[in-house]
Amino acid sequence: MPVESHVVARIGRPHGLRGEVTVQLHTDNPAERFVPGTTFVTEAEPGTGVPRELTLTSARLHQKTWLLGFDGIPDRTGAEGLRGTRLLLDDETDDDEDDAWFEEDLVGLEAVTPAGEHLGEVVGLETGPAQDRLVLALADGTEALVPFVEAIVPEVDPEGGRVVVDAPPGLLDLGREG
Template identity: 70%
Template structure:
């Protein structure tokens, strides 16, 4: 199974480096020169189907990647918004984490089993991740993806239990 590793942001240098939004908890293990990533990009964008990592480094808490196929800033600009995918490793499937692709589409229920909505995505943050949930009335809410608020993720059962404190889901309706 392919999993999302990162989304490419803006170019960083004249030598084709780009910023990335991480979707992996092991960037050091994933961003090894020579690693190949399958890409998902807008049709007709000219982005290669596979990118080979030339370099990876951190600069002010942001990961910068360079690819063999992208020699300059112009090429790097064309990568903006591209998703980098890799094959899920055996060790990744043994940890307690979940990928956005596994979570999207799961039903969201409260501890009593009442349907609250559906998971539509995962926002990865520096301090904590947040589940993006489309509530039954169509409003999208964010719930911190921490065990205290999301005590159960049942991929096989197709559901996530959210134990939101009073008012948390109503915050989305107020904005």
């Protein structure tokens, strides 16, 4: 059986002149994932020249943002070329927690109410310092951010192709004009 990989971060903009980059986290345990010497498989747009693997040389937290440095990326120009690249690790390096979900496990699932009424579809997962948020494309064409906590998302059923969203009144209307 092949080992699956999961996205642990997406590279953002360069930081400074020495090749460090900011990352958008897709893991709840960055301190254990970002250990110098760790080699990540990369996913990047074809033709960008991003190596298939990047080996971490440095990792530090700076003003609530993780900054990573990689072998072979010595300067800001090289770091800029990594923007948008996804960093993946094999399943075997991830925790086997029952409540741990990866973005690729959630995207495409139907969002329904506890009564089974269609709300929309999960189109993303935003990780945050306090809690993660599901990004839903609602049936009316708008998007909503839903705190990914058990009180609001009591059931995640990938085999059934759905997540149950028990949103308090008004949550799905936040950010709408009108």
